[in-house]
Amino acid sequence: METNPSNTQDNNQNSNPVSSDIMVNIEYISNRFSHSPDLIIRSFQTKGEENVALVFFSCLNDKASINEDLLRPLMFHLDSISEIFQPEIPLPIGSVQKLNSWVDIEKAMFRGESILFIDNVSHALAFCTQGWPQRAIAEPQIESSLKGGHQGFVETLEINLALIRRYVTDDNLVVKEHSVGKRAPTKVYILYIEDVVNPDYVQEVTNRIQNIKKDAVLDLGELEEMIEDDPLTVFPQFLISERPDNIASNLLQGRVAILMDHSPNAIVAPMTLAAFFQSQDDYSSRWIVATFLRLLRVTAFFLAIILPSLYIAVISFHYEVIPLDLMLSVGESRSRVPFPPILEAILMEIAIEMLREAGLRLPNPIGQTVGVVGGIVVGEAAVQAGIVSNIMVIVVSVTAIAGFIIPNYDMSSAIRLVRFPVMIISALFGIVGLSVGLMVLFAHLISLKSLGVPFGSPIAPIHLIDWKDVFVRVPLNWMKKRPFSVNPQQSRRLGEEKE
Amino acid sequence: MYLEKSDIILLLGIDLNEKNELVFFADTPVFNTDAKKKDHHIKVTAKSLREARYRFDSLSPGSIVKGKIQTILIGKKLLQNRAVLPYLDVILRDPKDDLNSRVIFIDGPVEDIFNANMSDKGRLSAVIRNMIDTSFYSGIITNPNLQQYVAQQLDTRFTPMVPAMKVIHNEPKITGMALLSHKGFYVTTLNLSESPLALSIQAFFTDKIPLSMNITSDKIHAKKELKRISIQIKKIKRKVDTRIVNGHYQFDVQLTLYADLVERMFFLDAEKHADLQNKIIEEQLDKEYNNLIRKIQQKKIDPIGFGVYARAFKYDQWKKIKGEWFDQYAKAKINIRTKLILINTGVSH
Numbered sequence: 120m121e122t123n124p125s126n127t128q129d130n131n132q133n134s135n136p137v138s139s140d141i142m143v144n145i146e147y148i149s150n151r152f153s154h155s156p157d158l159i160i161r162s163f164q165t166k167g168e169e170n171v172a173l174v175f176f177s178c179l180n181d182k183a184s185i186n187e188d189l190l191r192p193l194m195f196h197l198d199s200i201s202e203i204f205q206p207e208i209p210l211p212i213g214s215v216q217k218l219n220s221w222v223d224i225e226k227a228m229f230r231g232e233s234i235l236f237i238d239n240v241s242h243a244l245a246f247c248t249q250g251w252p253q254r255a256i257a258e259p260q261i262e263s264s265l266k267g268g269h270q271g272f273v274e275t276l277e278i279n280l281a282l283i284r285r286y287v288t289d290d291n292l293v294v295k296e297h298s299v300g301k302r303a304p305t306k307v308y309i310l311y312i313e314d315v316v317n318p319d320y321v322q323e324v325t326n327r328i329q330n331i332k333k334d335a336v337l338d339l340g341e342l343e344e345m346i347e348d349d350p351l352t353v354f355p356q357f358l359i360s361e362r363p364d365n366i367a368s369n370l371l372q373g374r375v376a377i378l379m380d381h382s383p384n385a386i387v388a389p390m391t392l393a394a395f396f397q398s399q400d401d402y403s404s405r406w407i408v409a410t411f412l413r414l415l416r417v418t419a420f421f422l423a424i425i426l427p428s429l430y431i432a433v434i435s436f437h438y439e440v441i442p443l444d445l446m447l448s449v450g451e452s453r454s455r456v457p458f459p460p461i462l463e464a465i466l467m468e469i470a471i472e473m474l475r476e477a478g479l480r481l482p483n484p485i486g487q488t489v490g491v492v493g494g495i496v497v498g499e500a501a502v503q504a505g506i507v508s509n510i511m512v513i514v515v516s517v518t519a520i521a522g523f524i525i526p527n528y529d530m531s532s533a534i535r536l537v538r539f540p541v542m543i544i545s546a547l548f549g550i551v552g553l554s555v556g557l558m559v560l561f562a563h564l565i566s567l568k569s570l571g572v573p574f575g576s577p578i579a580p581i582h583l584i585d586w587k588d589v590f591v592r593v594p595l596n597w598m599k600k601r602p603f604s605v606n607p608q609q610s611r612r613l614g615e616e617k618e
Numbered sequence: 619m620y621l622e623k624s625d626i627i628l629l630l631g632i633d634l635n636e637k638n639e640l641v642f643f644a645d646t647p648v649f650n651t652d653a654k655k656k657d658h659h660i661k662v663t664a665k666s667l668r669e670a671r672y673r674f675d676s677l678s679p680g681s682i683v684k685g686k687i688q689t690i691l692i693g694k695k696l697l698q699n700r701a702v703l704p705y706l707d708v709i710l711r712d713p714k715d716d717l718n719s720r721v722i723f724i725d726g727p728v729e730d731i732f733n734a735n736m737s738d739k740g741r742l743s744a745v746i747r748n749m750i751d752t753s754f755y756s757g758i759i760t761n762p763n764l765q766q767y768v769a770q771q772l773d774t775r776f777t778p779m780v781p782a783m784k785v786i787h788n789e790p791k792i793t794g795m796a797l798l799s800h801k802g803f804y805v806t807t808l809n810l811s812e813s814p815l816a817l818s819i820q821a822f823f824t825d826k827i828p829l830s831m832n833i834t835s836d837k838i839h840a841k842k843e844l845k846r847i848s849i850q851i852k853k854i855k856r857k858v859d860t861r862i863v864n865g866h867y868q869f870d871v872q873l874t875l876y877a878d879l880v881e882r883m884f885f886l887d888a889e890k891h892a893d894l895q896n897k898i899i900e901e902q903l904d905k906e907y908n909n910l911i912r913k914i915q916q917k918k919i920d921p922i923g924f925g926v927y928a929r930a931f932k933y934d935q936w937k938k939i940k941g942e943w944f945d946q947y948a949k950a951k952i953n954i955r956t957k958l959i960l961i962n963t964g965v966s967h
Contacts, residue, residue, distance in 0.1 A: 438621040439685035439716065443628065443744060446621070446686070450649035453622040460620060 141238040167199040175233035181250025214247040259361045266403040276380040286367030303335040310376040339382040355529035356569040358387040373607030389570035393589045398526040409592040419521035428545035434460045436549035455505035461546035467515040576604035625680040628743030631728035633693030642670035687719045693728040701802025717765040723796035730785035757827035775925030827851040840884035848881035860931035867950035878962040907954040
């Protein structure tokens with residue numbers, strides 16, 4: 120771990136070495152943490168009658184481990200404290216570190232280690248006795264899995280790393296540790312497979328993470344915003360996933376993953392637009408079914424963006440293009456609505472967005488009720504009352520459903536947002552406006568970059584070889600190479616070498 | 619203006635009234651569910667379609683839209699006195715307008731269609747369109763759209779053929795195909811048993827062509843009213859031999875019809891006399907074809923399109939006769955010989 124002396128407020132005092140007088144040390148510690156009621160300073164005499172003090176935060180340490188593995192041997196078993204300075208420390212503790220400076224001691228304490236001060240010894244010992252409230256590994260909430268593993272990331276970095284290591288049991292899997300945040304440093308791991316990944320990406324990610332100048336970074340979503348190429352767009356340029364199998368698959372394709380402590384997610388970079396339409400389940404489903412789903416998602420992507428706009432443009436300007444029978448029924452249904460189509464559409468879209476957000480914030484059983492009440496009661500009543508036409512209700516519902524098909528939450532939110540400006544431009548200029556809106560949208564999409572990789576790849580710029588995993592998912596036997604758009608060092612997947 | 623606030627002309631009618639004034643009719647759907655009638659009929663007299671549009675506007679609650687005209691009805695009186703093409707210019711000129719409108723000849727005043735009984739059918743504009751479309755798909759009539767009609771009208775090699783409708787006892791009915799002259803005037807009508815014949819000589823084909831005929835041959839001994847055969851043509855092969863004989867065109871048409879026998883009202887032991895059955899139908903078809911050709915040759919119109927062959931295969935002669943094809947056509951000799959191949963004769967008991 121890199122240590123940065125400027126991390127603490129008082130440079131001179133903190134870089135002081137530990138005193139050999141235990142009373143000085145205890146006094147220093149109690150002054151430093153006078154506002155921490157969870158600080159425990161346990162002074163006692165060992166079996167050999169040396170004065171020692173064990174200092175730790177009660178909330179970050181495992182009490183059983185401290186009592187059984189530290190206090191009991193020190194008080195009753197070890198004849199002399201000098202035994203613990205031998206190379207084979209006779210204590211059942213995994214990791215023991217010698218610490219000299221206060222900076223390191225404070226960091227260790229916040230990591231959840233317990234510190235032992237010994238009278239007449241000018242350094243302290245840090246014992247790995249961490250234990251804090253942890254959530255059990257559970258099924259991922261946002262990206263539910265059909266066939267893949269049902270374990271999702273949790274808030275502890277080590278557990279998350281363990282979940283990934285279980286998938287990628289390769290000695291080339293590199294984990295680089297960094298820390299972000301000046302006031303509350305947080306551990307960040309950069310993961311990649313050394314002989315696969317393009318080293319430029321690792322360098323770029325490392326630089327961007329080291330350049331973060333922030334008090335604290337609480338969540339991976341914040342971290343993403345600080346390191347992404349263009350924070351001013353609605354489209355996510357990195358994938359945030361809570362599924363270790365997804366991360367493992369992306370690592371194996373030659374991407375870089377970023378894990379952060381207390382965030383139950385991982386970032387994958389570089390990402391392309393097409394990769395947001397892939398779901399890990401595609402590879403475990405039959406390839407024909409997976410291909411169908413891919414095409415369905417692409418259709419849904421377009422529907423979610425243009426369906427309401429197309430409806431508005433056609434109803435406002437180009438009713439000649441509607442087939443006669445449909446036109447008659449649309450006209451009859453519209454005739455009772457007192458608003459212009461754009462207002463009608465915006466009204467319904469906002470209603471459905473509010474429903475979605477309300478359902479999300481409420482506890483699960485109530486959330487469902489809100490969905491039913493909103494969907495059926497409000498929709499039906501609005502049509503009955505003549506506020507919206509029933510065709511509009513269909514359009515909005517289909518659009519909403521299409522928006523939710525996209526497997527990634529960030530991308531699906533972006534698409535839902537993008538349709539509002541497209542709707543407005545269609546209401547002003549009809550199909551011409553819609554076309555111009557889409558042109559601007561796609562120009563924007565292909566101008567984006569993720570870690571310098573064109574976001575539109577492999578569609579624009581075109582790499583036909585990668586199309587085996589874009590709109591279709593060909594049988595796995597045919598995918599002998601890693602995606603070209605990720606530009607890996609080792610393009611042929613190991614074990615697939617030509618004989 | 620939004621969809622529901624527009625008056626979209628779905629059916630356009632053009633005719634002459636008793637005072638020989640040009641009358642325009644329009645039918646627009648009424649979207650307002652409070653209105654008792656689903657259609658709004660407008661009738662104006664005007665000098666041109668564009669002028670009529672302003673008059674329509676002044677009579678309609680919404681703004682008139684003419685981009686979705688489904689059907690154009692043209693009255694008999696108008697076509698007897700004037701060609702209709704100049705009156706359609708405004709539709710042809712505006713690229714936003716629909717060239718897919720069906721063109722229909724009305725045998726009688728167009729106003730009858732607008733007053734026809736629709737209480738058991740639905741919206742007038744949809745009913746008329748559906749009537750024409752279903753007859754087209756069952757192979758009885760052709761269904762030229764506006765663009766095709768204009769192309770036929772301007773072509774020097776053949777003359778237009780449009781569906782004909784008539785209102786009988788307040789009910790609209792398809793009566794066959796109206797044949798127009800090259801100048802655009804009404805000439806004659808093919809009835810519903812003649813028009814499938816005309817279509818089969820043209821080898822114009824959608825899916826099937828039904829033919830039903832009385833057998834006049836004396837090789838069959840049955841009561842006169844029972845000497846009837848119906849076939850359904852499934853496929854046509856046509857070979858046209860174009861020649862010049864004595865300075866006149868001669869067309870030898872060899873038609874091979876692949877058909878199903880769908881009805882035979884008299885007894886014939888088809889196992890023993892398989893050839894006889896084919897032969898009497900072929901003879902009967904030859905006779906009917908020649909009657910039809912004679913009928914249209916006398917009127918100096920060429921809806922079948924022999925002019926296409928005349929120009930394509932004997933261009934020297936075509937240059938000599940210049941624009942006089944239809945006069946030449948009346949003098950041409952046209953031999954039609956039919957070969958029938960029955961694919962399916964159905965169940966015999």
